[in-house]
C-alpha cells in the first residue's frame with residue numbers, strides 16, 4: 001500500500017511532471033492511487049500525495065468516479081463558492097483526520113486530459129466535484145488548500161497538522 005505524504009514533505013511542494021508513458025506502470029499506479037484513497041475514505045488523490053511527482057489524479061465523489069492524466073482546468077463559472085474543504089495530506093496530528101476549513105472555489109469547471117489508455121477525457125462539473133477537480137489540479141502545481149486561506153487560519157491549521 002502506498003503511503004500518503006503529509007504536509008512538510010517536499011514532494012507536495014514540487015510541480016509535477018507530465019505523464020509521458022501510457023504503459024502498464026501507469027495503469028498499476030492508478031490502481032494503487034485508488035487503493036490508497038479508499039483506504040483512508042478519501043474522495044480525491046493526486047500523484048504527489050503518494051510521492052509520485054506526475055500529473056494525474058483519481059476521484060470518487062458525489063457519485064462520480066474516475067481518473068485524469070495530464071489534466072487541464074477551464075473555469076466555466078467563476079462565481080466563488082465558500083465550502084468546507086480538507087486534504088488527506090493535511091491531517092490533524094492527534095486524530096489523523098483531515099483538517100477542514102472553508103475555502104473559496106469557482107462554482108463550475110471543466111477538466112480535460114487523458115485516461116489510462118491515452119483516450120481523451122472531458123468532465124464538466126459543479127459543486128463538490130468542481131471543488132475536488134480544483135483541489136487535485138493544484139496539488140500538481142505544488143499547491144495546497146491552506147495556501148488559499150487567510151494567513152492566521154493557515155497558521156492555526158499548521159499548528160494542528
Ligand code: ZN
Nearest residue numbers: 086087088089
Ligand atoms: Zn489534497
